[in-house]
Amino acid sequence: MVEGAERATSVVRLEAGLVEYRLERRGPATVVVLHGGHTRAGLVVGEEVFAEAGYTVLAPSRPGYGFTPLSTGTTASGFADVVRSLCDHLGITEVAAVVGTSGGGPTAVTLAARHPDLVQRLILQSAVGWLPWPDRRTLLGAHLAFAARTEGATWSAVRVLMRRAPETGLRLLLSGLTTLPVTEVLARLSPQERAGMVELFCRMRSGHGFLNDLRPTPDLTAEVRQPALIIATRTDGGVPFAHAQSLAGAIPHAELVESRADSHLVWFGADWPEIAPSIRAFLADNPTDGAR
Known part of the structure; x- marks a missing residue:
């Protein structure tokens, strides 16, 4: 799987x-x-x-x-x-x-x-x-990026970035998922793990669900x-x-x-x-x- x-x-x-x-x-x-x-x-x-x-x-x-x-x-x-x-x-x-x-x-x-x-x-x-x-900064960002009118465009932009510049895309998205320097996290990923993360991020959508989660x-x-x-x-x-x-x-x-x-x-x-x-x-x- x-x-x-x-x-x-x-x-x-x-x-x-x-x-x-x-x-x-x-x-x-x-x-x-x-x-x-x-x-x-x-x-x-x-x-x-x-x-x-x-x-x-x-x-x-x-x-x-x-x-x-x-x-x-x-x-x-x-x-x-x-x-x-x-x-x-x-x-x-x-x-x-x-x-x-x-x-x-x-x-x-x-x-x-x-x-x-x-x-x-x-x-x-x-x-x-x-x-x-989440913290106030993240909450405000979520309401901007994942509102009903914007979340589709947000994830479309992520998909374009991941396909054209996967290293940059991973660096951007992982920065919010780790407390470590992103360069260290990326350096320890195998090619298969990088590919798995790229595929995962490319398929994500928020719909109306993420703001409801907050x-x-x-x-x-x-x-x-x-x-x-x-x-x-x-x-x-x-x-x-x-x-x-x-x-x-x-x-x-x-x-x-x-x-x-x-x-x-x-x-x-x-x-x-x-x-x-x-x-x-x-x-x-x-x-x-x-x-x-």
Whole structure:
């Protein structure tokens, strides 16, 4: 599975509205993947570990992304209930884990808290928590670059830059995703990793979803009783490591795994091959009665 690859999706009309999703059936156990900002159900990011372990992957587009309108769910709580309805529609009665990536973190936490009978475990990757985020400068920039009238042009410009001057494009986009000097981050990337990042950035869109992600949502971390695995790096320039520390402190049965990745994109980190077995082991463990 290539990072940034595009896969076929389906759209279903539920009681709450239309939902776009990708369902890749493998084994009997299912993992629900809630994507981060600027991505959608059809864009594969960081899922290899689940596919290689034989898990069925269900990836819905969150509100405002892809073909899921902003009106479907809208809030983290609302869309958590939509995901539950989607699982019911697809005949999925139990989820081995819900995975929240970056901006999908709050919805993943909320899904685990609101539907403990469905969700067995929680995995958070470079996830946004409930600390103040983003900073004022980033917030203002987001409202300029990713507003409904501008986000299409923004990503068109990114695609042109990535195709014509990929080094410059990577330098520009990675500058907001790492706390390290960008030259150091680029120097450590293999040609395959560079190509994967270029492909990922070329396929990103924000729709109405990213600005919706910036709205506050109720914090239900203390209500999560399932085991949780939180993966983050201290050099994340997009979501500060303090978010991972806060999530680990607030979720009762949480384990924090510190990645040595150079940026927010932990799947490109040199130690990801070491972290992936920890994810598989976490999924294989039976949740204890006290943690459910």
